[in-house]
Amino acid sequence: MSSDQRFVIVGGxxxxxxxxxxxxxxxxxxxxxxxGAEEWLPYERPPLSKEHLAGKKQLVDFTTAPGQWYRDHRVEVRLGTTVEGLDPAEKTITLPDGSTVSYDKLALATGSSPRTLSIPGADAPNVYTLRTIEDSDTLIEFFASAAQRIVIIGAGWIGLEVAAAARAAGVEVTIVETAEQPLLGALGPEMGEVFAELHRSHGVDLRLGAEVAEITTQEAIATSLANGVKLADDSVIEAEAVLIAVGARPNIELAADAGLDVDDGVLVDEHLTTSDPDIVAVGDIAEQQHPVLDRRIRVEHWANALNQPTVAAATMLGKEAxxxxxxxxxxxxxxxxxEYTGYAAPGEYDRVVTRGxxxxxxxxxxxxxxxxxxxxGMNVNVWDVTDRIKELILSGEPVDPDALADTSKPL
Structure with a gap:
């Protein structure tokens, strides 16, 4: 590798x-x-709906590396910079001021954005989403205010984690979910029921199989503020704020506009190479041909963002990985x-066996x-079994379901 080469990473x-x-x-x-498009050095996102939202961690605690690390390792960081265009033929990217930067190898790590709803009232200033540190801080301020009620639209991971933080802060919570169970797409109905009962036991009003028709508003000084939601059955739930937590969409526009192969994400092979051999993609946007699962899969979770870059870096450097x-x-x-390990798509598993x-x-x-x-496999308040779960998955061998459920028998 030459010291004259430039590797560019798009994403913060x-x-x-x-x-x-x-x-x-x-x-x-x-x-x-x-x-990076944000004004902050790269940070981890799980605390935004967990420890930070609960007041247990500050941004500095989950910032990936301090500024001095980037300086010491000669990594030039430009914050508040959204890449406007990509030209793979010329191997250049276009910056907001219209200037271009050339690259020898390029990595796309553009992440995802919260999905929104096209319903009346969704643009009110007290209708929130959660993706950035500013979003999390806004929710913290709301929890600390005199307001006492929030409606959360969506019973996925973000919605449920925010609900838990809100209840810990003494805020009344109603969750509205179109599916018949929380986390139905991720865990199926069997384990979705576990999380439904968890939240009900902590005082959450869980409205399942329900659809929001509009976010109701009332006139305030110079604006209209959300004051609840109206459901498709015309019932109204009052609240001082609404959180839309209906999933995320991968930020693949840059790749798609540049002519890279995309589907639900940016298509990459097992080496994380895109359809352009000089461009890799990692994290939320990477729809990978997985060598173990033998299928394409895109995973919007912390572990991919943490571990994929090692392989992507090796690929950029011409190494086998x-x-x-x-x-x-x-x-x-x-x-x-x-903790959850593996992949069981809805409709692709036969049954769920539990032990404990x-x-x-x-x-x-x-x-x-x-x-x-x-x-x-999913372990709930049972620890140090993830490696055993991995071994059972990777073996590809049938198991005895009765033995699996028997806690007297080791995994």
Whole structure:
């Protein structure tokens, strides 16, 4: 590798920071330029709906690296910079001022954005989403205000984690979800019910199978403020704020406009290379051909942003590497801590087997296919079993469901 080469990273989150770190760890001698759209150095996002929202961590605690690290490792960081265009043929990117920057290798780590709703009232100033540190701080201020009620539209991970933080702050919470259970797409109805009961037991008004028709508003000084939601059945839920938590969309516009292959994300192979051999993609946007799962998969979780950059850096440097880690994510809600490993798509598993005490929320759940092979596992308030779960998945061998459920038998 030549010291004259320039590797550019587009994105300012965890994946971008870890990619810069991996390039220097692999002794890349050239220029590393990181372009982040936010005004902050790259930081991890899970605390925004967990420890930071609960007042247990500040931004400095989950900033990936301090400014001095970037200076010491000769990583040029330009914050508040949104890349406006990409020309793979010329190997250039266009900056907001119209200037261009050339690259030898390019990494796309543009992350995702919260989905919104096209309903009346959705643009009111006290209708929130959660993606950035500013979003999290806004919710903290709301929790600390005299307001006492929030409606959360969506019972996915963000919605449920914010609900837990709001209840801990003494705020009344109503969750409105179109599906029949929380987390239905992620966990299926069997484990979705566990989270439904968890939130009900902590005082959350959980409205399932319900649809929001509009966010109601009232006139205030120079604006209209949300004061609740109206459901499709014409019932009204009053609140001082509304959170829209209906998922995220990958920021693939830059790649799509440049002619890279995209679908639900930016299509990459097992080496994280896009349809252009000089461009890799990592994190939320990477829709990867997974060598273990033998399918395309896009995972919007912290573990991908943390671990994919090592492989992407090796690929940029011309080294052989493939990303074969199983999907992994975690959540903390009230007194429930959970880790999930593997991949069991809705409709693709045969049954769920549990071992332990589900009612007490101390158990491990396993998703099995029709041949009794383990596709995924979730440990709830049971620790140090993730490696065993991985071994069961990776073995590809059928298991005895009765033995799996028997806590007297080791995994």
């Amino acid at each position: 989150g965890l994946a971008a920071a870890k990619l810069a770190e991996a390039l220097r760890a692999n002794d890349f001698p050239g220029t590393v330029l990181l372009l 493939s990303y074969d880690r199983l999907p992994y994510f975690f959540t903390d809600q009230y007194d429930l801590g959970m 005490d589900v009612a007490a929320r101390e158990f491990v759940a396993f998703w099995l296919d029709s041949d009794n092979r383990v596709l995924a």
